[in-house]
Amino acid sequence: SQKIEQNSEALNIQEGKTATLTCNYTNYSPAYLQWYRQDPGRGPVFLLLIRENEKEKRKERLKVTFDTTLKQSLFHITASQPADSATYLCAHTGKSTFGDGTTLTVKP
Amino acid sequence: GAGVSQSPSNKVTEKGKDVELRCDPISGHTALYWYRQSLGQGLEFLIYFQGNSAPDKSGLPSDRFSAERTGGSVSTLTIQRTQQEDSAVYLCASTPGGAGGEKLFFGSGTQLSVL
Numbered sequence: 114s115q116k117i118e119q120n121s122e123a124l125n126i127q128e129g130k131t132a133t134l135t136c137n138y139t140n141y142s143p144a145y146l147q148w149y150r151q152d153p154g155r156g157p158v159f160l161l162l163i164r165e166n167e168k169e170k171r172k173e174r175l176k177v178t179f180d181t182t183l184k185q186s187l188f189h190i191t192a193s194q195p196a197d198s199a200t201y202l203c204a205h206t207g208k209s210t211f212g213d214g215t216t217l218t219v220k221p
Numbered sequence: 222g223a224g225v226s227q228s229p230s231n232k233v234t235e236k237g238k239d240v241e242l243r244c245d246p247i248s249g250h251t252a253l254y255w256y257r258q259s260l261g262q263g264l265e266f267l268i269y270f271q272g273n274s275a276p277d278k279s280g281l282p283s284d285r286f287s288a289e290r291t292g293g294s295v296s297t298l299t300i301q302r303t304q305q306e307d308s309a310v311y312l313c314a315s316t317p318g319g320a321g322g323e324k325l326f327f328g329s330g331t332q333l334s335v336l
Contacts, residue, residue, distance in 0.1 A: 149325075202264070
């Protein structure tokens with residue numbers, strides 16, 4: 114079955130460092146992937162979309178890559194801040210498929 | 222409204238009772254989704270409405286679950302004869318047209334607890 118997997122349940126980093134989150138997909142080739150942020154008690158909020166023909170997409174301190182050979186998307190937050198602490202979800206909304214998320218904690 | 226609105230925000234019920242969860246999508250959005258999120262888990266797709274088309278019910282876990290969308294706007298998710306394993310956050314999302322790649326706008330969810 115078509116799956117999206119986010120390998121790390123949790124990631125702890127120091128403020129100022131770059132956080133890198135991984136999303137792998139299996140058994141299909143999505144034309145795009147989306148990344149969402151979810152805070153406790155709230156619904157997910159859209160951050161970025163990257164299409165299969167785009168190697169990289171940036172928005173402020175966020176960067177997303179899409180590698181169709183590795184079947185993987187990487188999500189980077191540079192110069193991380195405690196306010197970036199949240200759960201980040203990778204998704205292919207066309208198939209309504211979400212990963213389980215990675216909970217990022219940025220320590221001051 | 223300004224965003225997707227869900228009610229109630231919290232619902233506590235007894236096993237065997239029926240519950241109704243409500244979703245008010247963003248005005249003008251033709252596509253509406255229901256998801257379920259168990260503690261510490263990702264989102265599980267339940268059902269998808271797009272305009273006047275027949276809904277995609279492929280994610281509904283059992284015949285105790287049903288949903289309707291009246292007038293192409295408000296949607297109600299009904300769970301009959303609730304079980305403890307139904308305890309989860311139920312999230313609703315809408316998009317303007319339902320085309321592939323559109324970002325989803327989520328409500329804050331309904332936390333359902335079945336005792």
